Amino acid sequence: MANDGFDKFKGSHDYVTSEALRNAVNVAIALKRPLLVRGEPGTGKTLLAHSIARGLDKRLIVWNIKSTTKAQEGLYVYDTVQRLNDSRFGDKDISDIRQYIKLGKLGEAFASKEEVVLLIDEVDKADLEFPNDLLNELDEMSFYIPETGETIVATHRPIVAITSNAEKELPDAFLRRCIFHYIEFPDPALMEEIVKVHFPDIRGNLLRQALATFYSLRKIDDFRKKPSTSELIDWIRVLIASGTPDEAITADIPFAGSLLKKETDYAYFINTFMKKKQTTGTSDN
Amino acid sequence: MFTNFFYTLRERKVPVSITEWMTLMEALSKGYISNLTDFYYLARAILVKSESYFDHYDVAFQEYFKGIKAPPEISEQILSWLKDPFNRMLLTEEERALLDIMDLDELLEELEKRLREQTEQHDGGDYWIGRGGTSPFGHSGQHPTGFRIGGGGGGRSAIQIAEQRQFRNYRQDLTLDIRQIEVALKGLRQLNRTGPEDELDLDKTIDATAKNAGDIDLIWRRSRKNKVKLLLLMDVGGSMDPFAHLCSLLFSAAHRSTHFKDFQYYYFHNCIYDYVYKDIERRDGVSTEHILHTMEQDYKVIMVGDAWMAPSELNSVYGAIYYYERNYKPGIVRLKQVADHFNHCVWLNPEAPHYWNESTITMIKKIFPMFELTIEGLQQAVKKLIVKR
Numbered sequence: 001m002a003n004d005g006f007d008k009f010k011g012s013h014d015y016v017t018s019e020a021l022r023n024a025v026n027v028a029i030a031l032k033r034p035l036l037v038r039g040e041p042g043t044g045k046t047l048l049a050h051s052i053a054r055g056l057d058k059r060l061i062v063w064n065i066k067s068t069t070k071a072q073e074g075l076y077v078y079d080t081v082q083r084l085n086d087s088r089f090g091d092k093d094i095s096d097i098r099q100y101i102k103l104g105k106l107g108e109a110f111a112s113k114e115e116v117v118l119l120i121d122e123v124d125k126a127d128l129e130f131p132n133d134l135l136n137e138l139d140e141m142s143f144y145i146p147e148t149g150e151t152i153v154a155t156h157r158p159i160v161a162i163t164s165n166a167e168k169e170l171p172d173a174f175l176r177r178c179i180f181h182y183i184e185f186p187d188p189a190l191m192e193e194i195v196k197v198h199f200p201d202i203r204g205n206l207l208r209q210a211l212a213t214f215y216s217l218r219k220i221d222d223f224r225k226k227p228s229t230s231e232l233i234d235w236i237r238v239l240i241a242s243g244t245p246d247e248a249i250t251a252d253i254p255f256a257g258s259l260l261k262k263e264t265d266y267a268y269f270i271n272t273f274m275k276k277k278q279t280t281g282t283s284d285n
Numbered sequence: 286m287f288t289n290f291f292y293t294l295r296e297r298k299v300p301v302s303i304t305e306w307m308t309l310m311e312a313l314s315k316g317y318i319s320n321l322t323d324f325y326y327l328a329r330a331i332l333v334k335s336e337s338y339f340d341h342y343d344v345a346f347q348e349y350f351k352g353i354k355a356p357p358e359i360s361e362q363i364l365s366w367l368k369d370p371f372n373r374m375l376l377t378e379e380e381r382a383l384l385d386i387m388d389l390d391e392l393l394e395e396l397e398k399r400l401r402e403q404t405e406q407h408d409g410g411d412y413w414i415g416r417g418g419t420s421p422f423g424h425s426g427q428h429p430t431g432f433r434i435g436g437g438g439g440g441r442s443a444i445q446i447a448e449q450r451q452f453r454n455y456r457q458d459l460t461l462d463i464r465q466i467e468v469a470l471k472g473l474r475q476l477n478r479t480g481p482e483d484e485l486d487l488d489k490t491i492d493a494t495a496k497n498a499g500d501i502d503l504i505w506r507r508s509r510k511n512k513v514k515l516l517l518l519m520d521v522g523g524s525m526d527p528f529a530h531l532c533s534l535l536f537s538a539a540h541r542s543t544h545f546k547d548f549q550y551y552y553f554h555n556c557i558y559d560y561v562y563k564d565i566e567r568r569d570g571v572s573t574e575h576i577l578h579t580m581e582q583d584y585k586v587i588m589v590g591d592a593w594m595a596p597s598e599l600n601s602v603y604g605a606i607y608y609y610e611r612n613y614k615p616g617i618v619r620l621k622q623v624a625d626h627f628n629h630c631v632w633l634n635p636e637a638p639h640y641w642n643e644s645t646i647t648m649i650k651k652i653f654p655m656f657e658l659t660i661e662g663l664q665q666a667v668k669k670l671i672v673k674r
Binding site: 175 | 300302304305308311312315317322323326327329330331333334335336339467485499500501503541542
């Protein structure tokens with residue numbers, strides 16, 4: 001692409017991206033719109049923001065959303081109790097309200113001198129109205145503090161990445177303003193690259209065996225929670241550390257507990273797979 | 286630029302708005318695009334906001350850029366036929382049971398397949414799409430679960446179904462908005478002060494501070510939390526197909542509501558038997574006994590269903606419409622168990638009340654207080670759920 005300034009994000013050395021994802025990120029940066037990322041758990045939604053920050057060499061501000069988070073908290077908090085408390089001693093000038101205004105994560109991102117990456121993590125955790133409450137601030141990239149009469153305006157529009165687990169539907173008005181990307185579960189080829197980023201010296205045979213086993217486990221629909229990328233990485237780490245022989249990986253599936261996190265899944269796995277192994281094992285002999 | 290693509294997308298039911306289209310135009314005018322692949326990703330990222338529409342987008346994209354008209358135009362007709370509940374009502378019990386055997390996707394797939402295989406007009410016979418005959422597709426036919434595609438109806442079911450257009454208006458009156466449902470569900474609220482003392486009690490603080498001669502004395506209290514737990518049990522498939530949209534609205538509203546202490550949902554088909562299911566396809570089963578054992582009786586239960594089935598499905602052992610259910614307790618016993626276990630239960634019925642004298646509906650109405658699935662009915666149901674027994 002000839003246009004300079006568009007192809008900004010190319011992934012970073014420790015985060016492998018697909019073309020579609022790179023494109024979405026670059027569109028979001030160029031159009032200065034928030035990027036909404038959705039996908040299965042463990043596909044690296046949160047890590048994407050870290051990667052953008054590293055890839056573009058910018059500071060990352062993370063705003064973790066909880067079920068009790070209010071939009072206002074992201075802008076600023078006026079600490080009235082502190083002010084009241086200080087009023088008793090007279091050692092501070094409490095008429096200056098500004099010292100009791102604490103900027104939230106969004107406010108911090110706006111007030112920052114340089115361009116930053118702002119990650120709003122798991123936006124769907126909060127109340128239904130939460131995203132709508134932020135619409136104006138994200139559009140205008142400014143907000144007004146009535147207590148001090150100040151307006152905080154972003155000197156550089158932050159690059160905003162928002163992740164969602166699709167636990168709740170997001171309001172349409174909010175969606176309209178976002179650039180959307182769905183992180184698909186990586187195919188084996190991409191997964192190989194991802195694993196290599198984490199374990200540059202991994203032996204080819206071990207990697208092949210591990211991936212084959214991993215994808216065959218993912219094919220089992222009866223699991224409540226299918227193993228995802230982060231579980232695979234953990235599992236391979238254990239495999240390397242334990243020095244398991246390669247041929248045992250597919251045959252025994254050792255340390256399956258690090259792949260299957262739900263008790264029911266693990267029990268199911270032990271019951272079906274291990275039993276099958278025993279019966280086939282005896283017929284081999 | 287590409288304005289027709291916008292309409293192609295909308296035709297394919299991708300919910301694209303003008304705002305998003307203008308954003309795309311902005312992106313295009315900045316010259317970021319050098320080839321069609323770039324455009325594909327760019328347009329998708331800007332225009333489509335849910336992965337569930339990616340497939341629609343792909344179809345529209347192909348259609349627009351390759352000039353290929355995708356075939357299943359006709360499926361729209363079939364879907365709208367199925368969505369009109371009166372079409373189903375006019376079928377006999379047997380016919381409805383037959384329709385339930387074939388699932389909709391199967392039927393559509395088969396239809397498309399036959400459309401492609403068939404190259405000439407076809408009358409009579411029992412396989413090809415055409416006039417007369419007993420193939421499930423075509424018009425003037427006699428096949429009980431068949432669809433009439435255009436043309437005049439010949440068979441009894443087709444005529445009656447097609448000509449009952451006056452009911453359409455009635456259906457449109459029944460517009461439930463997701464927002465309205467949420468507001469109605471907000472009524473399900475019993476506030477209790479629980480948890481840590483983390484809320485400043487301003488009145489008491491002022492009192493205490495005044496008594497303390499102006500020295501601040503902070504009084505904290507527990508915050509008020511809703512203690513209502515909701516269990517939603519929904520009838521899906523078969524005779525509920527016409528109401529699928531309505532039910533999905535109710536489900537989204539309940540799912541989006543954050544004010545419940547806990548929200549659980551299960552699906553069933555026609556009646557509750559030995560199992561209820563976590564998914565609409567009814568593959569992930571949980572035994573009804575397990576539900577009754579593990580869930581406390583203070584869950585508020587909302588049952589959703591038309592309560593309309595063959596009496597044997599409700600009263601007989603092994604009466605379930607699917608042979609593999611093999612229920613060893615009749616459905617009605619299971620329903621009574623649910624109603625007995627939980628303190629507060631209601632049944633929401635999407636069928637209009639003047640059908641409620643159907644035999645199975647009357648029976649179920651005796652077990653559960655029944656309300657119509659409209660805003661008014663929902664409000665009444667919520668009131669019923671909140672009163673003390």
